[in-house]
Amino acid sequence: xxxxxxxxxxxxxxxxxxxxxxxxxxxxxxxxxxxxxxxxxxxxxxxxxxxxxxxxxxxxxxxxxxxxxxxxxxxxxxxxxxxxxxxxxxxxxxxxxxxxxxxxxxxxxxxxxxxxxxxxxxxxxxxxxxxxxxxxxxxxxxxxxxxxxxxxxxxxxxxxxxxxxxxxxxxxxxxxxxxxxxxxxxxxxxxxxxxxxxxxxxxxx
Numbered sequence: 001x002x003x004x005x006x007x008x009x010x011x012x013x014x015x016x017x018x019x020x021x022x023x024x025x026x027x028x029x030x031x032x033x034x035x036x037x038x039x040x041x042x043x044x045x046x047x048x049x050x051x052x053x054x055x056x057x058x059x060x061x062x063x064x065x066x067x068x069x070x071x072x073x074x075x076x077x078x079x080x081x082x083x084x085x086x087x088x089x090x091x092x093x094x095x096x097x098x099x100x101x102x103x104x105x106x107x108x109x110x111x112x113x114x115x116x117x118x119x120x121x122x123x124x125x126x127x128x129x130x131x132x133x134x135x136x137x138x139x140x141x142x143x144x145x146x147x148x149x150x151x152x153x154x155x156x157x158x159x160x161x162x163x164x165x166x167x168x169x170x171x172x173x174x175x176x177x178x179x180x181x182x183x184x185x186x187x188x189x190x191x192x193x194x195x196x197x198x199x200x201x202x203x204x205x
Contacts, residue, residue, distance in 0.1 A: 030166065035124055035165075036113070036124060038174040043174065046065065046066050046068070047063045047066060047069075049062070058170055059169070060196045064199045069200070069201060073184075077202075077203070078158040078204075084108045087162070090184050096179065098112065103127075107127065109125055109128075110125070111123050126163070128160060128162050129161045132159060134156075137156050138156060141162075149190060150166075153189040155181050155186055157186070157202060162181070162185060169189060172189060173187075182201035183201045184202060186201070187201060
């Protein structure tokens with residue numbers, strides 16, 4: 001008879017999976033991806049309270065992006081079907097030249113290096129999914145955020161859904177402001193129990 005750790009039966013395996021999923025839903029999956037330094041982004045003037053007051057608390061459901069954040073950027077709702085070129089053009093307009101890497105027919109990776117990292121060790125990878133319509137894109141982003149857990153975030157524009165790795169809310173908001181992603185798509189952040197949309201930038205009904 002072999003000695004050692006006893007493997008759980010089917011019920012035990014199911015229980016372990018439930019525990020693992022519950023734990024993940026509380027803390028969020030780790031991505032192992034480094035964010036570029038965005039500490040130079042001043043939140044003052046870029047976020048306001050839901051009522052529009054200057055003094056806003058950076059907590060979910062307690063702030064929105066200020067109108068000044070998207071000055072000069074077209075935030076009108078997009079109804080035409082879009083592809084990855086839409087994001088390419090947007091980044092280029094911000095002076096960011098990226099070459100997306102195709103993962104499959106409807107999935108692209110965008111990698112952003114940290115310009116302050118001399119060793120080129122910090123690379124942020126964003127995942128862009130091209131869906132059939134805005135309803136499919138909304139579901140894709142919402143489901144992806146809930147599957148990955150708290151701290152993951154993304155933006156959606158029409159039939160495009162952009163997923164970003166786990167970050168604390170302040171870091172995610174600063175990144176979205178610096179790269180104007182909050183003006184390109186609807187900013188959505190995964191909390192402990194749901195995904196929260198932050199208004200004030202680009203929005204869709």
